[in-house]
Every structure is written in C-alpha cells, then in structure tokens.
Amino acid sequence: MVFGRNRSIEPPVPAVDWRDVEEFKIDTVERDIGPNRKRPVVGQNAVRVPQRVGQDRVNAPCAFFRPRTAGVRTVDHVLYEDQGLQRILCSIGDPIFVGRERHYRVHDGQGRDIGGIRRIPPSNQLLRHTWRIEQPGHPEITGLNKWSTLNPLGAAAHAAGKVLGGLAMAVFMSEPEGGDQRDRTLSWGAGGEMVMESNDYMFNIKAPWLDRRLVFAVAVLGDR
Numbered sequence: 386m387v388f389g390r391n392r393s394i395e396p397p398v399p400a401v402d403w404r405d406v407e408e409f410k411i412d413t414v415e416r417d418i419g420p421n422r423k424r425p426v427v428g429q430n431a432v433r434v435p436q437r438v439g440q441d442r443v444n445a446p447c448a449f450f451r452p453r454t455a456g457v458r459t460v461d462h463v464l465y466e467d468q469g470l471q472r473i474l475c476s477i478g479d480p481i482f483v484g485r486e487r488h489y490r491v492h493d494g495q496g497r498d499i500g501g502i503r504r505i506p507p508s509n510q511l512l513r514h515t516w517r518i519e520q521p522g523h524p525e526i527t528g529l530n531k532w533s534t535l536n537p538l539g540a541a542a543h544a545a546g547k548v549l550g551g552l553a554m555a556v557f558m559s560e561p562e563g564g565d566q567r568d569r570t571l572s573w574g575a576g577g578e579m580v581m582e583s584n585d586y587m588f589n590i591k592a593p594w595l596d597r598r599l600v601f602a603v604a605v606l607g608d609r
Contacts, residue, residue, distance in 0.1 A: 395426060401434055403447040403466070403474065406597050409434050410444070410586050411460065411604055417442040429468060430460060432601055448474050448601055460605055464598075466494070475499065475598040477605060491602045500599045502606065516571070516603065520596050524576035528583070528603075530569065569608060583608075 398415050415428035433444035448464040462477035473494040480487040487504040501519040516528035573581035580592035
C-alpha cells in the first residue's frame with residue numbers, strides 16, 4: 386500500500402539566500418501535505434521560507450541548526466549558512482541581566498558584533514513583555530503587542546479599559562504568560578516606520594534594510 390509519494394524520489398528543497406528573506410519560520414517540515422502527499426516531508430531543523438512550487442507548498446531553508454536530541458524542540462543559539470554546518474551565519478551570546486531586562490548580543494560568523502536584542506518586562510501585570518532590536522545605523526526597533534499603550538491600537542484599548550473598569554479591563558487586556566498565546570502578534574516599528582510583524586511562529590519582514598540575522602536571533606529566542 387502506498388501512502389503518498391516516496392520520500393526517496395523527492396529531492397531536498399534547495400536553500401535560498403537568507404539576505405532576501407521576507408517571510409520565514411523555524412521548522413523541520415520541508416514539504417507540506419498536498420494533493421499528492423498525505424504526510425509532510427520532514428527535513429533538517431532550519432529557518433525556512435514558505436513557497437509555492439506548482440501545487441506544492443514547500444519550506445525552503447535559508448539557515449540551519451545542529452541536530453538536537455530526539456524529542457528536544459529547542460534550538461541552539463548558533464545558525465549556519467550551509468546544511469553541512471561548516472559556515473556560521475550568526476550566533477547569540479548569553480543573556481546579560483540589567484535589572485529585570487535581558488540583553489543579548491548577536492555576532493556574525495567572524496565573531497563581530499552586529500547588533501543587540503533586549504527583552505523588557507512589562508510595567509503593568511495586565512500586559513506582557515516588549516522587545517527592542519538594536520541595528521547599528523538605524524533607529525531602535527520596538528516590538529509591541531496589540532494591547533501596549535505605546536501602540537496606537539493598544540492606547541485605544543487602554544482608554545476603553547478605563548471606562549469598563551478594573552475587572553473588565555483585566556479580562557479585556559490579559560495575556561497570561563502561561564496561557565494560549567496563538568493570538569500574540571507583535572508589530573515592530575522604528576522611527577515611525579513599520580519594519581516587521583510576527584506571531585508565535587511566522588515573521589514577515591517589511592523593511593529591506595532590516596538585518597535578517599537579527600530577526601533570526603529574535604525567532605530563536607522565542608517570544609517567552
């Protein structure tokens with residue numbers, strides 16, 4: 386009995402240049418379920434770019450991780466340009482704690498500093514943390530959730546919450562750390578420009594100047 390196409394006759398999805406990426410996710414799925422495929426084809430854990438090739442939906446790799454122990458879903462803080470893991474694309478340093486903030490430095494394959502990432506805890510227990518990306522030569526990039534009072538839509542929700550009252554506001558704005566976060570969408574802006582949007586698994590880059598390696602680092606750290 387045949388269940389979909391034989392993996393052995395399907396060639397690996399070719400890698401794409403990480404510099405041109407506009408949309409990506411970290412995943413092992415190389416070929417999605419489709420009209421002639423009942424099961425997804427799984428490949429190496431990688432930063433992958435969703436594409437459509439004919440009737441197929443594929444996820445082309447652009448940066449790779451070292452294999453992990455079976456059942457371990459976390460990824461290393463080192464990304465490689467090649468599937469053979471010979472050329473380091475970038476790496477993330479250990480966090481430095483400044484008060485309640487966590488600061489990370491990102492380095493290129495030669496160990497040179499290319500920017501930083503900060504995780505900033507919320508000032509209000511009804512909100513969640515925010516993020517900052519430092520890319521030299523550009524304004525600081527701020528990642529805000531939809532309820533943040535620094536976000537125009539969040540400010541409106543915050544004002545509405547005052548009218549509704551404390552209890553209603555808590556229900557309206559709460560995004561618990563340990564709860565369902567499928568609706569956790571961040572808008573990333575710099576100097577009045579929208580540069581990126583992200584949720585739990587997908588990143589959409591809108592600014593051509595944004596260093597993809599810094600965004601990959603954000604994805605590796607995860608919105609935790």
